[in-house]
Amino acid sequence: MALHRVARFADVPENRGLEVRIADTKIVLLRVGDQLRAYQGECPHAGAPLAEGALCHGRLICPWHKAAYRIEDGGLCDPPSLDSLKRYPLEMRDDEVWVDDQPLSDPHTPPADDERTFVIIGAGAAGTAGAAALREKGFGGRVVLIDREADAGYDRTVLSKFVIAGEMPPEEVPPLRDERFYREQRIERINGEVASLDTANKTLRLADGQSLTYDAALLATGGTPNPLTLPGADLPQVFLLRSKDQATRILNAAKPGQRVVIIGDSFIALESASALRQYGLEVTVLARHAVPFVKQFGEAVGKAIRARHVANGVVFHSDSEAAQIEGTGKVEAVKLENGQRLPADLVLVGIGVSPATDPFADLPKEKDRSLQADGGMRVADGLWAAGDIATFPLNGQPQRIEHWRLAQQQARIAAANMLGGDEHYLDVPYFWTWHFGKNYDYLGHAESWDEVEFKGNPDHPPFIGLFSKNGVVVAAVACDKERAMAMLAERMKQPLPVDEAWLLIRDVD
Numbered sequence: 001m002a003l004h005r006v007a008r009f010a011d012v013p014e015n016r017g018l019e020v021r022i023a024d025t026k027i028v029l030l031r032v033g034d035q036l037r038a039y040q041g042e043c044p045h046a047g048a049p050l051a052e053g054a055l056c057h058g059r060l061i062c063p064w065h066k067a068a069y070r071i072e073d074g075g076l077c078d079p080p081s082l083d084s085l086k087r088y089p090l091e092m093r094d095d096e097v098w099v100d101d102q103p104l105s106d107p108h109t110p111p112a113d114d115e116r117t118f119v120i121i122g123a124g125a126a127g128t129a130g131a132a133a134l135r136e137k138g139f140g141g142r143v144v145l146i147d148r149e150a151d152a153g154y155d156r157t158v159l160s161k162f163v164i165a166g167e168m169p170p171e172e173v174p175p176l177r178d179e180r181f182y183r184e185q186r187i188e189r190i191n192g193e194v195a196s197l198d199t200a201n202k203t204l205r206l207a208d209g210q211s212l213t214y215d216a217a218l219l220a221t222g223g224t225p226n227p228l229t230l231p232g233a234d235l236p237q238v239f240l241l242r243s244k245d246q247a248t249r250i251l252n253a254a255k256p257g258q259r260v261v262i263i264g265d266s267f268i269a270l271e272s273a274s275a276l277r278q279y280g281l282e283v284t285v286l287a288r289h290a291v292p293f294v295k296q297f298g299e300a301v302g303k304a305i306r307a308r309h310v311a312n313g314v315v316f317h318s319d320s321e322a323a324q325i326e327g328t329g330k331v332e333a334v335k336l337e338n339g340q341r342l343p344a345d346l347v348l349v350g351i352g353v354s355p356a357t358d359p360f361a362d363l364p365k366e367k368d369r370s371l372q373a374d375g376g377m378r379v380a381d382g383l384w385a386a387g388d389i390a391t392f393p394l395n396g397q398p399q400r401i402e403h404w405r406l407a408q409q410q411a412r413i414a415a416a417n418m419l420g421g422d423e424h425y426l427d428v429p430y431f432w433t434w435h436f437g438k439n440y441d442y443l444g445h446a447e448s449w450d451e452v453e454f455k456g457n458p459d460h461p462p463f464i465g466l467f468s469k470n471g472v473v474v475a476a477v478a479c480d481k482e483r484a485m486a487m488l489a490e491r492m493k494q495p496l497p498v499d500e501a502w503l504l505i506r507d508v509d
């Protein structure tokens, strides 16, 4: 351990962090009133430079996927990070800032001082965040995490962006937590399919016949991709994309120069179009809408993203639906209802997902088969739900939203409430999507707006657009405006007049 002089106090701006280095270690210095703090310089989630994040309401918000940390002590406030920031001891000598090259040690695992068993079904975004949060919040009892996938929970968002683009081998998909974490935190992982849940007796049964009783359970089984129900849909080169296995199968089948028809214009469909095109395939998208993503992003951004795809060689068809997949033993073409035939070597189906709630027969369900959760993510006595299977109240309206960060936020709320807390979702939904090297950020969940205004041109990023209703921002969409969006992620939690939002954006630019 040794202290190193890294900066002068006056070098550290008041409204953002300052990145400094000790040898190869990046450290971010932050002001807390007239004091300073030193934390790891890269976000524990995916390595974003935290000095480029926003400081707001006592939090540091990551520029990339909007994880939030308390400035005071580096504590984790919001996912997709699942860790607090490592803090480095810091000393002021006159106006010089001296920082230790060794961080303070990690927090301990809670002692095994609780008789209860908490079970989590599904080890994806929500389930893994829920398990980590139970320990972070001090639960000492048994935590059992069950998933039908053999691997520990992993970042499935990279499958449609980098894995099927050939840029990240499936075995390098980042696990959400490493093996050491599960061991040290005493989180038991079971690889198995939950077949049914007997809520009256607090017992679940696995497909292999094993059963397990629990004191409380978090249901986090996510979504199942909607299959195509057309003649020929069972041919071996017709693919869905949700899991690492499915991504591997697509990669094994796809060869540069081949023709793929993508059915659907969902986010996963168009991210896959971008990835497979980058991998060197001829890509045709059979789109349901003339302009994609209008419902979320509005016309201008939807058109810009479509144009980006077209400029990169993706061909769109939106005037007819698929009627049949043709081929004997292997895919040869997609035949449309208007008689047109699109030759194809493979087909990828991206027409949305349905909540994976089959095992939960005795719980009340919404029309879309999702579970009804209250504002604290509770669905019944001793049962909570989070992620793609949960419909929950957002600003008073029941909503089911398929976003990675939201699934993890819901799981953290559920974990707090499983331990007797009373937390509710008071945040702004956020997601990101990646097309031909550009990341588009979206904040809010607006079903309607009366005005949309842009700074910059959606056709030529950087740009940021604000959607407003009665003068208040209801959503924001942007590309290459990370600090401004990080700031808005915090400020939009309270009603934010659109004029004030533009001033904030100007100030952080």
Ligand SMILES: Cc1cc2nc3c(=O)[nH]c(=O)nc-3n(C[C@H](O)[C@H](O)[C@H](O)COP(=O)(O)OP(=O)(O)OC[C@H]3O[C@@H](n4cnc5c(N)ncnc54)[C@H](O)[C@@H]3O)c2cc1C
Binding pocket: 121, 122, 123, 124, 125, 126, 127, 146, 147, 148, 149, 156, 157, 158, 159, 160, 192, 193, 194, 195, 220, 221, 222, 223, 241, 242, 243, 268, 356, 359, 386, 387, 388, 389, 401, 402, 403, 404, 405, 407, 430, 431, 432, 433, 434
């Ligand atoms: C390819 C892809 C890219 C995406 N990209 C983005 C993005 O860029 N940004 C964004 O915000 N969102 C993105 N999403 C959406 C995001 O991944 C989901 O909203 C999120 O994963 C939902 O979390 P979850 O925990 O509810 O479900 P999941 O992460 O799907 O986890 C559910 C888990 O439950 C398991 N399971 C299901 N049924 C059972 C059972 N009966 N027994 C045992 N285990 C079971 C499954 O195997 C799975 O591991 C993407 C989704 C996909 C598929």
Ligand code: FES
Binding pocket: 043, 044, 045, 046, 047, 048, 062, 063, 064, 065, 066, 067, 079, 080, 081
């Ligand atoms: S890199 Fe910080 S939230 Fe993803």
